[in-house]
Amino acid sequence: MTLGFYPGCSLKGSSREYAESVLAVAKAFDVEIEEITDWNCCGATAAHNLNKELSLALPARILSLAEKQGLKEIVVPCAACYSRLTVTKHELSKDPLLKATVIEANGLDYSGSVSILNIIQMLDKYITPNLGGRVVKPFDHKVACYYGCLLVRPHEILKFDREEDPQSMDILMLKTGATPIDWAYKTECCGAGLSVSRTSSVGRLSGKIIEDAKDRGAEAVIVACPMCHSNLDMRRDAINTFLGEKVDIPVLYITQALGLALGIDRKKLGLQRHFVKVTV
Amino acid sequence: MSKIGVFVCHCGENISATVDCAKVAETASKYDGVAFSVDYKYMCSDPGQSLIKSAIAEKGLTGVVVAACSPRMHEPTFRKACAEAGLNPYMCEMANLREHCSWVHEKGEATTEKATDLVRILVEKVKYNQSLNEIRVPVTKTALVIGGGIAGIQASLDIANTGHKVILIEKDPSIGGHMSQLSETFPTLDCSQCILTPRMVEVAQHPNITLYTYAELESLEGFIGNFKAKIRRKSKSLDEKLCTGCGLCTTKCPTKKIPSEFNEGLGNRPAIYVPFPQAVPNKPVIDRIHCTYYTKGKCRICEKVCPTQAIRFDQEDQIVEVEVGALVIATGFNIKQTDFFPEYGYGKYPDVITGLQFERLASASGPTLGEIRRPSDGKIPEKIVFLACAGSRDPAKGIPYCSKICCMYIAKHAMLYQHKVHSGKSYVFYMDIRAGGKMYEEFVRRAIEDDGVNYIRGRVSKIYEKNGKLIVNGADTLLGAMPIEIEADMVVLATAGIANDGAEELAQKLHISYDPYRFFAEAHPKLKPVETNTAGIFLAGACQAPRDIPESVSMASGAAVKVACLFSQDELTREPIIAVVNRQAPPAYSSCVGCFLCVSACPYQAIEKEEIRNRNGELIKSIAKVNPGLCQGCGTCVAFCRTKSIDIQGYTHEQMYTEVLALLNEY
Numbered sequence: 001m002t003l004g005f006y007p008g009c010s011l012k013g014s015s016r017e018y019a020e021s022v023l024a025v026a027k028a029f030d031v032e033i034e035e036i037t038d039w040n041c042c043g044a045t046a047a048h049n050l051n052k053e054l055s056l057a058l059p060a061r062i063l064s065l066a067e068k069q070g071l072k073e074i075v076v077p078c079a080a081c082y083s084r085l086t087v088t089k090h091e092l093s094k095d096p097l098l099k100a101t102v103i104e105a106n107g108l109d110y111s112g113s114v115s116i117l118n119i120i121q122m123l124d125k126y127i128t129p130n131l132g133g134r135v136v137k138p139f140d141h142k143v144a145c146y147y148g149c150l151l152v153r154p155h156e157i158l159k160f161d162r163e164e165d166p167q168s169m170d171i172l173m174l175k176t177g178a179t180p181i182d183w184a185y186k187t188e189c190c191g192a193g194l195s196v197s198r199t200s201s202v203g204r205l206s207g208k209i210i211e212d213a214k215d216r217g218a219e220a221v222i223v224a225c226p227m228c229h230s231n232l233d234m235r236r237d238a239i240n241t242f243l244g245e246k247v248d249i250p251v252l253y254i255t256q257a258l259g260l261a262l263g264i265d266r267k268k269l270g271l272q273r274h275f276v277k278v279t280v
Numbered sequence: 281m282s283k284i285g286v287f288v289c290h291c292g293e294n295i296s297a298t299v300d301c302a303k304v305a306e307t308a309s310k311y312d313g314v315a316f317s318v319d320y321k322y323m324c325s326d327p328g329q330s331l332i333k334s335a336i337a338e339k340g341l342t343g344v345v346v347a348a349c350s351p352r353m354h355e356p357t358f359r360k361a362c363a364e365a366g367l368n369p370y371m372c373e374m375a376n377l378r379e380h381c382s383w384v385h386e387k388g389e390a391t392t393e394k395a396t397d398l399v400r401i402l403v404e405k406v407k408y409n410q411s412l413n414e415i416r417v418p419v420t421k422t423a424l425v426i427g428g429g430i431a432g433i434q435a436s437l438d439i440a441n442t443g444h445k446v447i448l449i450e451k452d453p454s455i456g457g458h459m460s461q462l463s464e465t466f467p468t469l470d471c472s473q474c475i476l477t478p479r480m481v482e483v484a485q486h487p488n489i490t491l492y493t494y495a496e497l498e499s500l501e502g503f504i505g506n507f508k509a510k511i512r513r514k515s516k517s518l519d520e521k522l523c524t525g526c527g528l529c530t531t532k533c534p535t536k537k538i539p540s541e542f543n544e545g546l547g548n549r550p551a552i553y554v555p556f557p558q559a560v561p562n563k564p565v566i567d568r569i570h571c572t573y574y575t576k577g578k579c580r581i582c583e584k585v586c587p588t589q590a591i592r593f594d595q596e597d598q599i600v601e602v603e604v605g606a607l608v609i610a611t612g613f614n615i616k617q618t619d620f621f622p623e624y625g626y627g628k629y630p631d632v633i634t635g636l637q638f639e640r641l642a643s644a645s646g647p648t649l650g651e652i653r654r655p656s657d658g659k660i661p662e663k664i665v666f667l668a669c670a671g672s673r674d675p676a677k678g679i680p681y682c683s684k685i686c687c688m689y690i691a692k693h694a695m696l697y698q699h700k701v702h703s704g705k706s707y708v709f710y711m712d713i714r715a716g717g718k719m720y721e722e723f724v725r726r727a728i729e730d731d732g733v734n735y736i737r738g739r740v741s742k743i744y745e746k747n748g749k750l751i752v753n754g755a756d757t758l759l760g761a762m763p764i765e766i767e768a769d770m771v772v773l774a775t776a777g778i779a780n781d782g783a784e785e786l787a788q789k790l791h792i793s794y795d796p797y798r799f800f801a802e803a804h805p806k807l808k809p810v811e812t813n814t815a816g817i818f819l820a821g822a823c824q825a826p827r828d829i830p831e832s833v834s835m836a837s838g839a840a841v842k843v844a845c846l847f848s849q850d851e852l853t854r855e856p857i858i859a860v861v862n863r864q865a866p867p868a869y870s871s872c873v874g875c876f877l878c879v880s881a882c883p884y885q886a887i888e889k890e891e892i893r894n895r896n897g898e899l900i901k902s903i904a905k906v907n908p909g910l911c912q913g914c915g916t917c918v919a920f921c922r923t924k925s926i927d928i929q930g931y932t933h934e935q936m937y938t939e940v941l942a943l944l945n946e947y
Contacts (some may be wrong), residue, residue, distance in 0.1 A: 164622030183745030184751070215746070 002032045003126070004066050004074030004114070008042055008081040015078075016233075017270025018226055018231065021255035022077050024268045028259075031126045036074065039142040042084040045193055052135045056098065057105045059088035064108035064118075073115045077255075079225035082118045083150040089116065090157045116217070118151060118160065118222050119254065120168045127258070128175055136263040138177025141280050142144035143257070144218035145169035147186050148228040163187070169254060173222055177262035181199060181254075183216045185209040190231040195212040203238030210239050214247050220280050221251045222260050229253060233275050282313035282407045285341040286399060287332055288321035288377070295377050296321075298387040299395045304347065304377075307396050311403050315339045315755040325557055326356050332545045334609050335672045336365035337823045343406035347357030368411035370856070370930055375402040389411035397943060405940035408935045409810065412856040417909050419505035420605040421847045422447065426497055426786075428456020429830040431821025432610035433479050434478055435516040438840030439608075444847050448483065448603055449495040449511055452541075454559035455480050457612055458822075461542060462560040463642035463650070465829060466692045467723035473558060473645065480560040494565055498599060500789055501885065503910050505605045505852050515595040517552075517566035522590035529582035530554060538570045546636040555791035556645060566591075567750040601652045606816045606843045609800060610836060611786060613822035616679075616775040624670070624743045624773060631658040632743060632748055632771045635689055642696045652700050661769030664697055665752045666690045671776035675722035677778045680796065684826045686740065687714045691724045693772060694733040707734045707766055709754050715829075736764060737856050743771055777826035791884070809840040819841050837940035858911035858928050859918060860884075861904045872903040872925040878917035879904065886910035887917060902931075 003026075013018035026033050027058060039062050048055035063085065066235050076082040092099040093112055103110050117125065147166045155163040162260055166187065170180035191202030213221050223229050232239070232251040238248050251274070252260075260271040260280075271278045288295035288307040301319040309317035322328050322345060335341055346358045351374040375398040385391040406698045412470045420446050425436045428450030430785065436448045448455070460480075462472035483489055501726040533550035540549040540554045544850040549555075551571040552564045572579040583591040599678070615636055616828060620628030631654045633641075640646040641653065651875035654661050668690050672683040689708070713735070727733045738756040749767040756762045779798035787794045792812040793801040801824050803811040810818050818839035821832035846852075863870050869892050879887045890905035904926070906917070918926050924933055 162622060165626060184742075184746065212746070 001074070002034045002071065003122070004069070004071035004076050005033045006037065006039055006042075006062055006066075006076045006081060006085070007076045008039075008076070009044075010230075012051075012080050012215065014179060014230055015226035016255045016259045017086065017273040018077055019079075019230070019235065020268065020270040021253055021259050022075070024129060024264050025255050025259050025262065027125075028262055029127050029130055030209060030266060033075075034069070034071065035070070036136050037069060038065060042081040044080060044084070045228075048084075053098075053101060054261065055084070056088045056091055057102045057257065057271075059085045060092060060102045061108060063089065063112070063273075064106055064110045065070060065076050066104075066114045067109065067111060071114060075117045075119065077119045077122075077186060077224070078227075079118065079148060080148040080227060083153075083157070085116050086158055088114060093250075098253070106117055120151070120172060123162070123254070123258065124168070124174060128172060131175055135175070135261045137261055139207065139257050139261040139280075140177050141145060141179070141219040142181050143173050143178045143216050143220050144183050144213035144224050145173055145186065145222045145254075146190075146213075146218070146228060146232070147179050148190055148223070149192070150226050150274075151224055152187065157176045169222060173252065175226065176258055180220055181213075181216050183212050185212045190228045191235075192227055192231070195227075195231055195235060199238050200242075202231050202235050203242040206235060207239040208228065208241035210247055211243055214249055220257070221249060221255050222257055223251055224254050234275050248272065248276055248279075250276050252280075281602065283315035283339060283341050284311075284313050284330065284345060284406055285335045285339065286314055286317040286403065287323050287328075287335075287344065287346045287348075288317070288319040288399070288426070289328070290319065290321045290344065291349060291378055291382075292322065295348070295382040295395075298382045298385060298391050298393040299377060300396075300885055303392055303396050304399055306653045308345075308347075308399050308403065308518065311400065311408060313523070314403060315341060323348050323797065324357055325407070330356070332358065332361050333365040335368050336362065336748040341367065343370065343409060345375055345399060345402045345406055346372065346769045347377045347402075348376040348378050350374075350380075360895050366668055370412040371409050372730055373402045373409065375399045375530045381815040382642065390870040401578075401939040401942040404938045408932065410928070412929055415856055415858070415908050416851045416853055417503075417505050418851055419847060419849060420507075421445065421604045421895055422602070423608060423843050423847075424449070424507070424509055424602065424604040425608045425610060427610035427821070427823065428452075428455030428483075428491075428493065429610060429612045429821060430459040430476065430479075430829055431612070431823075431827075431833070431836040432837035433483055434477075434833045435608040435820045435843075436483055436489050436800045437479065437486065438837050440486050441844050442840075442844040442847070444488065445605065446486075447491045447511075448489055449492045449497065451494070451496050451514070452555065453494050453565045454555045454561070455483060455491070455493060455538040456558075456560065457558075458558065458636070459644070459664045459786065459829060460558070461544070461636060462639045462646070463646070464692065464696060466688045467693070467717075467719040469695075472643075477558045477560075478630075480558070484560045491559060491561070492600070492711060495600075497789060498650055498784065499922055500607075500791075503884075504814075505579065505846070506909060507816065508602045509602050509607075511600045511602065513594075513598040513600055515568075515593055515597050515746075516870055517568070517571075517591045518564065519592050519595075520563055522588045523563045523586075524588055524590075525554075526587065527554065527564070527583050528587065530564055532581050532585045534581060535831070536570050536578065538567065542632065543640045543647050546633075546637055547639050552635070553570075558645075561575045566593075591713065592729045606818065606820045606846050608820050608836070608839045608843060609786075609790065609791070609792070609812075609823055610820040610832075610839075611780050611783070611823045612857055613777050613778050613799075613826060615777055616862070618773055620677075620775065621773065623741065624667075624771070625745070629663075629743070629745055629750060629771075630654075631769065632773060635686065635693065635772060635774045638693050638772045639689075642693070642700070650700075654696055655684055657767065660701055662701075663705050663766065664694075664708065664770045664771045664772065665740075665750075665766055665768040666694055666708045667773065668708065668774045668820075669739075670773035672774075673711060674776075677776075678776070679797070682714060682827075683774070683777040685828045687712075687776060688717070688720055688723065688828065689772050690772075691727040691733070693716070695731050696732060698727075705734065707736055707752075707768075709736050709740050709752075711737070711739070713912045717828075737778070740766070777822065780823065783823070790814065790817055810842055816846065857913040857914075857928060858908050859915070859926050859928050861905045861906060862925050869901055870925060871923050872921075873923055874902040875922060876904060876905070877920045877922065878926060881916045881920040883914065883916060884910050884912050886912070
């Protein structure tokens with residue numbers, strides 16, 4: 001079966017290494033991936049602050065296109081996109097009137113039949129069951145798995161993992177040979193969109209995350225969200241200013257860490273694209 | 281030929297404002313069988329009732345229809361009036377013109393027409409009414425009290441002091457309940473055990489009270505005045521008559537590391553144990569789940585050391601059957617444990633404790649002998665944080681209600697801490713301070729003003745451990761939601777008060793209802809707070825909702841008075857609105873064919889088999905028979921009966937059918 005792929009804007013731009021590593025890992029396990037044709041913006045944070053219908057119509061269009069393309073299942077690696085798509089599916093399933101409005105606005109059929117996977121669900125479904133013997137270079141490091149806000153919230157809609165103390169990434173990393181640490185900032189805010197408008201706030205918020213990971217001996221932070229990554233990685237200068245010291249713990253996408261364990265070439269995983277040098 | 285009187289009430293303007301009462305009365309006077317019809321401003325008043333009485337006497341009425349308010353309001357009034365005039369009270373019916381008509385419709389002809397219809401159907405029904413007599417049942421003047429906490433203790437003592445017998449059962453080895461675990465009590469800070477233990481002893485010594493500890497209700501049958509209860513006395517593995525309570529066995533038992541229930545897991549107890557030194561009865565039980573002899577087949581040290589040879593390893597559970605006239609349910613409550621809170625670490629931090637655990641730390645009889653020492657390393661906490669509403673008032677956690685007792689006990693905890701640790705700092709995170717009660721608000725102010733407890737209005741989002749400290753992240757909403765971070769040594773969660781384990785099963789055994797939170801439901805939230813919907817079963821204390829000590833005690837005394845009222849009569853009378861299986865002349869005897877579907881349908885186990893035999897004792901036929909003492913008149917059997925052989929008295933098939941036909945203007 002072909003797995004649909006919705007990259008969203010980040011995976012084509014600032015976090016293209018996330019896309020590279022997702023595709024590299026999928027290829028290593030012969031998972032057939034097909035990008036949704038003519039996809040559009042998920043609406044991100046902006047749309048649902050301005051207009052509810054628009055914020056649902058945008059993701060609905062993506063799901064309509066996937067249906068049109070004959071896809072039954074899609075993977076959405078960006079946690080924010082995953083949240084928007086899943087929320088849309090949920091809202092439209094319980095409100096037929098809204099669904100009709102959205103269908104009319106998009107001019108595309110929408111049945112709500114496509115199932116949406118986040119990256120952890122995708123890996124758990126297609127990769128980890130076949131992992132036996134494939135881990136050639138165990139990722140033998142202490143890692144802090146950072147979930148951020150959107151991967152596990154709101155629980156009523158996503159029904160994924162435990163919202164206060166998620167475990168899915170930790171369990172996955174354990175299988176790559178890593179030692180996940182028990183730490184306090186798994187789901188704290190990284191500062192998100194304040195990255196541009198109030199970088200110092202991101203320095204403080206992300207700084208506390210990096211500090212706790214460091215204090216508890218983490219050698220790498222593992223993420224599954226482009227926003228989290230850019231704040232923890234690209235804003236490291238602001239973080240170090242806040243912390244008053246230079247902390248060089250690298251931040252890896254879970255697919256990059258997994259890729260390293262599988263022995264995939266570092267370049268194919270895009271590790272050279274990070275701001276904080278990936279030394280692990 | 282029927283002679284029916286119709287009495288149309290205006291209910292002041294309640295009915296007459298939208299219904300033309302005079303017209304209703306006039307129309308009714310023309311119906312077949314109506315001998316008298318009149319309208320009046322207040323039919324329930326003395327003159328109104330006299331009108332009915334004199335009409336019965338003068339016109340020789342055989343049936344009465346009062347068209348007024350709901351029968352729930354005044355049916356007893358009018359039936360009594362009829363009885364006083366010599367008419368069987370069950371020959372009186374009420375048409376509900378107020379709730380069913382005038383209150384819900386606009387003024388107009390259609391409204392009057394509907395009122396006329398309502399009167400019409402009752403006139404036709406009453407033609408088929410039959411004289412009925414009240415059912416009389418005897419009363420067993422013994423009460424069964426379930427639960428030996430403060431509520432059960434109070435209820436037992438009060439009932440026993442009225443001269444009636446009480447059987448008190450308690451599931452734990454000792455009575456005392458949660459109150460025995462408490463250190464001091466608000467708002468006076470008097471020692472909980474000091475005020476409780478004399479009452480516990482009084483219970484044990486009272487000539488009218490039979491106490492069964494380590495016992496649970498197995499089943500309950502019967503009805504008000506006549507219950508039959510089976511009590512399971514769990515084996516204590518001990519001959520209580522021989523045991524002197526010397527305690528030697530408990531000191532010699534090699535299995536010592538069992539978390540003590542009484543100390544909320546903060547201390548240990550052996551496998552043969554007395555829960556606490558002041559226990560009543562002060563005799564041990566063997567916990568068979570942990571005892572080495574029961575788990576591994578070896579040991580028997582307690583048996584060897586016992587000076588009176590009181591240990592009985594082969595003792596079995598005993599079922600005691602008792603007959604009682606009333607029950608008081610006082611099974612209490614429980615609290616959510618810390619592992620219910622993922623944001624506070626799923627119970628993995630030993631120094632995040634519950635309020636009940638803090639009580640044990642603060643208690644002189646507790647694991648630290650009353651010193652506030654944190655569980656992890658025994659250090660005296662320099663900074664302590666109390667969180668109110670842990671779970672309570674949180675719909676996302678499934679507990680939208682207020683647990684009520686926490687605001688007060690948290691103030692008490694913080695106060696006790698400040699009294700014991702003078703250099704310490706205490707913080708209370710709260711949503712609102714709910715201190716309604718005599719001297720309660722003053723008590724909280726004392727904590728804040730005299731003892732310097734820092735009250736912060738806001739919630740705590742998260743607690744985590746770092747370098748041996750508990751980092752408490754919260755917000756002060758009185759300072760514009762300013763984030764607050766406290767490095768605490770210990771955190772106390774005022775976790776929600778919840779219904780006790782097994783509350784549903786007990787409710788089902790008792791045939792009483794419970795609310796969505798599994799607390800037992802009172803019959804009326806205001807006017808029947810200690811009654812249940814099942815006659816003869818009363819509630820006391822926190823099994824009905826979270827309650828503090830004074831409320832539990834008041835409620836228990838209230839329930840005790842209800843029991844005493846019941847026991848003041850030798851016989852009870854009940855309404856005869858019950859099911860009956862028809863009987864006919866031989867050779868049919870009854871249209872019942874003996875399929876006994878009704879037996880399985882009856883929720884009250886009120887239907888039994890009756891065997892009809894001839895003079896030689898040979899069985900002719902088996903038919904169903906309704907026990908009038910047990911039947912509650914619900915009508916389920918009527919619906920089930922395939923041959924229409926069962927009727928509810930006063931609501932027979934014939935009467936119902938007649939009503940429908942009257943409504944369709946078939947007369």
